[in-house]
Amino acid sequence: MNLIECIKSAMNQLLGNKMRTFLTMLGMFIGIGSVIMVLGLGAGVKDLMMSTFDAIGKGTVMINVKDGRPENMLNQSDLEAIREMQEVEDAVFVGENWMTSIKDYKKEDKWIYFAGAPYNISIVQDVEITAGRMYAESEELAKANVCVVSDTYAKVILGSDTPSDAIGRMLELDIAGEKHEFEIVGIKKEMSFPGMPEEMMPLIAYIPFHTMDQITNFGDLRSYTGGFKVKEEYNPNEVAYQVSRLLDKRHNTQNGYQTQSASSMLDQMNTVMSVVTGFISFVAAISLVVGGIGIMNIMLVTVKERTREIGVRKAVGASNKEILRQFLVEAVILTLLGGIIGMLLGYVGAVALGNAFGITISLTSDMILFAVGTSSAIGIIFGVYPARQAAKLDPVEALRYE
Numbered sequence: 001m002n003l004i005e006c007i008k009s010a011m012n013q014l015l016g017n018k019m020r021t022f023l024t025m026l027g028m029f030i031g032i033g034s035v036i037m038v039l040g041l042g043a044g045v046k047d048l049m050m051s052t053f054d055a056i057g058k059g060t061v062m063i064n065v066k067d068g069r070p071e072n073m074l075n076q077s078d079l080e081a082i083r084e085m086q087e088v089e090d091a092v093f094v095g096e097n098w099m100t101s102i103k104d105y106k107k108e109d110k111w112i113y114f115a116g117a118p119y120n121i122s123i124v125q126d127v128e129i130t131a132g133r134m135y136a137e138s139e140e141l142a143k144a145n146v147c148v149v150s151d152t153y154a155k156v157i158l159g160s161d162t163p164s165d166a167i168g169r170m171l172e173l174d175i176a177g178e179k180h181e182f183e184i185v186g187i188k189k190e191m192s193f194p195g196m197p198e199e200m201m202p203l204i205a206y207i208p209f210h211t212m213d214q215i216t217n218f219g220d221l222r223s224y225t226g227g228f229k230v231k232e233e234y235n236p237n238e239v240a241y242q243v244s245r246l247l248d249k250r251h252n253t254q255n256g257y258q259t260q261s262a263s264s265m266l267d268q269m270n271t272v273m274s275v276v277t278g279f280i281s282f283v284a285a286i287s288l289v290v291g292g293i294g295i296m297n298i299m300l301v302t303v304k305e306r307t308r309e310i311g312v313r314k315a316v317g318a319s320n321k322e323i324l325r326q327f328l329v330e331a332v333i334l335t336l337l338g339g340i341i342g343m344l345l346g347y348v349g350a351v352a353l354g355n356a357f358g359i360t361i362s363l364t365s366d367m368i369l370f371a372v373g374t375s376s377a378i379g380i381i382f383g384v385y386p387a388r389q390a391a392k393l394d395p396v397e398a399l400r401y402e
Helices: 003-016 018-056 076-083 137-141 153-158 209-216 236-251 262-305 307-315 320-357 365-391 395-400
Strands: 060-065 088-093 097-103 109-117 129-132 146-150 170-175 178-188 203-208 225-230 257-261
Touching: 003 018, 003 320, 018 262, 018 320, 018 365, 060 236, 076 088, 076 225, 076 236, 088 209, 097 170, 109 209, 137 209, 153 178, 153 203, 170 209, 178 203, 203 209, 225 236, 236 257, 236 262, 257 262, 262 307, 262 320, 262 365, 307 320, 307 395, 320 365
Parallel strands: 109 203, 146 178
Antiparallel strands: 060 225, 060 257, 088 225, 097 109, 129 178, 146 203, 170 178
């Protein structure tokens, strides 16, 4: 019996016992499907993170005051000192986040988050203006009452499907117990999740840092948060350490400032993703081993059921090698079909979850090779023993078997 005949025979055996075949492959469905889903989601999340970090640049570093003491707040002199470093391209303040409620077109309260942001906030944050404009440096220096809002503002607050309808409107915010009005001059794109109603997405507003500082800090130009951009030829993590030491020296503190580069944040996220992927892959591997043991047991039962068939084949000239190959092919086809179906189910699951969270999923060649290779390996490893048992059967004893 050649290989083609072995495959045809194997398919007939599998189709002849559909329920047994399905239950035997169940472990493969779960194991391969879980790994493919995790790998697909992991790759999609990594691509999303990479695109986000590419937009702001891996050389971006954020600074935070650890103890929250006002005397240790970043000031204009600190920024100038950071800018003077040969490794640094530019440095900016990043204002603290505030939150208040405003009325929508239905007269219902909606929460809005707002912060003082310099006109060149794009140095440390990914800011994409989709309509209108970002406020200018001259407006910031003049402490103008202007702002940029997220693209959900028009829908949630005005009841309009056109984000640009918000431009020219006045935004009234309660800041430190006082009412302040700001003219909306631009619309910024905000991260969204497909399937999530716009009413549930956060409302965000950027106000010129100098304007917010005038309202909250009496124009001292100070902040608990800042950021800077490292030149491409330097290591952001090393420069971040130098800046934290510089600030400690200027403010007479010890480890008083936390600096974190975009590249280190990306490394941390990759580490978390690797741990999660590793854990789920470990659980999936257990499922695959259990599935492999199940396949071995089923193949042993099959050998027992087909003892007389094996005896007849040996009696008419089939060699031990041919019997071994036939049952080994059946085991490999069983696991291979289970792996392919599991791969497709895992991919469909990953796409469904990806669509829910705005993550693009793709089926890569590595995933296909993993599914096919792992499935084939399990078929061979757990199919060898039953196949050898079948090949070793004595033809006379096999023909006598009832």
